Amino acid sequence: MNKRIGRFHVLTDPRFQQRFGHAELARLAAEGGADTIQFRQKSGSVRDMLEEAKHAAAVCRERDVPFLVNDRLDVALACRADGIHLGQQDFPVREARRIMGPEAIIGGTATTVEEALAMQEAGADYIGFGPVFPTTSKDNPAPVKGVTNLACVCAAMRIPVIAIAGISVERVKPVIRAGAHGVAVMTAVTTAENPARAARAFREELDVVIAGYSDQNIL
Amino acid sequence: MNKRIGRFHVLTDPRFQQRFGHAELARLAAEGGADTIQFRQKSGSVRDMLEEAKHAAAVCRERDVPFLVNDRLDVALACRADGIHLGQQDFPVREARRIMGPEAIIGGTATTVEEALAMQEAGADYIGFGPVFPTTSKDNPAPVKGVTNLACVCAAMRIPVIAIAGISVERVKPVIRAGAHGVAVMTAVTTAENPARAARAFREELDVVIAGYSDQNIL
Numbered sequence: 001m002n003k004r005i006g007r008f009h010v011l012t013d014p015r016f017q018q019r020f021g022h023a024e025l026a027r028l029a030a031e032g033g034a035d036t037i038q039f040r041q042k043s044g045s046v047r048d049m050l051e052e053a054k055h056a057a058a059v060c061r062e063r064d065v066p067f068l069v070n071d072r073l074d075v076a077l078a079c080r081a082d083g084i085h086l087g088q089q090d091f092p093v094r095e096a097r098r099i100m101g102p103e104a105i106i107g108g109t110a111t112t113v114e115e116a117l118a119m120q121e122a123g124a125d126y127i128g129f130g131p132v133f134p135t136t137s138k139d140n141p142a143p144v145k146g147v148t149n150l151a152c153v154c155a156a157m158r159i160p161v162i163a164i165a166g167i168s169v170e171r172v173k174p175v176i177r178a179g180a181h182g183v184a185v186m187t188a189v190t191t192a193e194n195p196a197r198a199a200r201a202f203r204e205e206l207d208v209v210i211a212g213y214s215d216q217n218i219l
Numbered sequence: 220m221n222k223r224i225g226r227f228h229v230l231t232d233p234r235f236q237q238r239f240g241h242a243e244l245a246r247l248a249a250e251g252g253a254d255t256i257q258f259r260q261k262s263g264s265v266r267d268m269l270e271e272a273k274h275a276a277a278v279c280r281e282r283d284v285p286f287l288v289n290d291r292l293d294v295a296l297a298c299r300a301d302g303i304h305l306g307q308q309d310f311p312v313r314e315a316r317r318i319m320g321p322e323a324i325i326g327g328t329a330t331t332v333e334e335a336l337a338m339q340e341a342g343a344d345y346i347g348f349g350p351v352f353p354t355t356s357k358d359n360p361a362p363v364k365g366v367t368n369l370a371c372v373c374a375a376m377r378i379p380v381i382a383i384a385g386i387s388v389e390r391v392k393p394v395i396r397a398g399a400h401g402v403a404v405m406t407a408v409t410t411a412e413n414p415a416r417a418a419r420a421f422r423e424e425l426d427v428v429i430a431g432y433s434d435q436n437i438l
Binding site: 045046047050071073074077078090091092095099168205 | 264265266269290291292293296297308309310311313314
């Protein structure tokens, strides 16, 4: 288990493109500088899911990149993931912590400060907050929160906040300035012509913005 | 954890009737003499599933009846079930054993002797074999196996075999004579006018047949 909360999460949900499976997306994302891979698959048999998750987990282990599974605690346990990412309707954070132990990375998606605080209280290691911007990757997205709400949540939390939904390279700067620890992206990488290059652009912007922000703090 | 392999399993899948939830079905089945309750729910959010499973598990714990969860390892872990029952497309038996430990009751559904032997080899504690008779409770049931195939599987296995699908009170005798350790039923109990009484009829027939069969063995 690997308790580093990354700043650049890439979700390997293979919907929206047919070129790459989870393992390949994980490899490309890691190559581009992703420091957390989140395996996300919402359909199909648990057998297939497990097979794919194991391959992706192996790719991440080889590259020492933390590997999280979205939603499915059983799959996370079976592929010895570093942790799990849970939505509000998924497995409860507290139960997941009890089962996975203190070393597991447990993240939760929150769309309000109340949800975020409740998940922090329940033992989450980080919060994915959003949708910060409009997204087309989710069927019924919650109302867009914007950077102002993101800043409020970041100010209220002890644990890192990852900005989710509609994050582009241009939007890295405002969300980090709002106090986000990092960003999570999906289609911005997975549907890019060159996913590794797309990931690299995020990584570089993040590094520049975080470095600049750190300098500012020192001054 | 409670490693007794029951002879009369009742599945609490709440489809096919609207009167009772899982906990109530578990209570009625146990009242009628069920010695294993299998929580089976194939749809809905994991949150709701968990809530229902916890209630049903509490009912079973109170009555010292082993409580298994169908398919969902995460739910089984969260409600501290005594074990899990896995289909061929569900979580693999070997992985489930690794995660749940040696004390967990792990059952598997098999429709052929090869599947049954593979699950035994992978660490299953019992096999649910069938469909022995035609069933209407499954969308795409495998071809009916009949009592002869049941007998072949029972003869081939070290672990107990539970006859599944289309089991009526009248069919208890032939399946036990074929070598089955017990039977699993769903709608025969859950959709009965009086589920506890329906369960009681199975229990009494099982007890009579097993006692008679034991006598015969002694002679």
